[in-house]
Amino acid sequence: MNKSAAFTSQHSDIHITSAAFGQLSRYCQSGFPFEACGILTGPAQALSGTAAIITDIRPVKNISRHPEQSFVFDPMEWVKTFYDIKKNQQQIVGLFHSHPGGTAGPSIADLAGFPNGLDTTYWIVSLSLSKSPAVYAYRFVEGHFSPLMFTQISV
Structure with a gap:
């Protein structure tokens, strides 16, 4: 994936609309007890x-x-979704998945499975700690995940 298709490292801040944050939480909860996954997009x-x-x-x-x-x-859904994102003049800002029975920290499997060279954010939604999901964002830097601060915004 080239830099025009993903969130690039030049960004110092990341924001998520309240609507998108709600979608993320609800979608991950709807997948319980299985891991839900997908793509986060923005203009x-x-x-x-x-x-x-x-x-x-x-x-x-x-x-x-x-x-x-x-x-x-x-793979078929990934390709279809990728082209739909581009057609609608959106960009991939991050990837996400849920941890139905674990914390919102990256697991060993997350580290092993992260695509080499992909410059995007990585979001994990934990469904095990409370009634509302715990959401954390990361960036893969020099072989490990670094936590990111994000801000919920209203538009």
């Missing part, structure tokens, strides 16, 4: 500034053999 023009904005989530079917403990994007 293409938002990438030209210093802040990326997530305005929508794009669910992608989890085809893992063990969906209660891992996720694998359905």
Whole structure:
């Protein structure tokens, strides 16, 4: 994926609309007890500034053999979703998945499965700690996940 297709490292801030945050939480909860996964998107023009904005989530079917403990994007849905994002003049700002029975921290499987060279944010939604999901954002830097601060915004 080239830099025009993903959130690039030039961004110092990341924002998620309250609507997108709600979508993310509800979608991950609806997948319980399995891991839900997908793509976070925002307007293409938002990438030209210093802040990326997530305005929508794009669910992608989890085809893992063990969906209660891992996720694998359905390749056909991934391609269809990617082209739909581009057609609608959106950009990929991040990838997400849920941890139905774990914390919102990256697991060893997350580290091993993260695509090499992909410059995007990585969001994990924990469904096990309370009635409302715990959501954390990360960036993969020099072989490990670094936590990111994000801000919920209203538009």
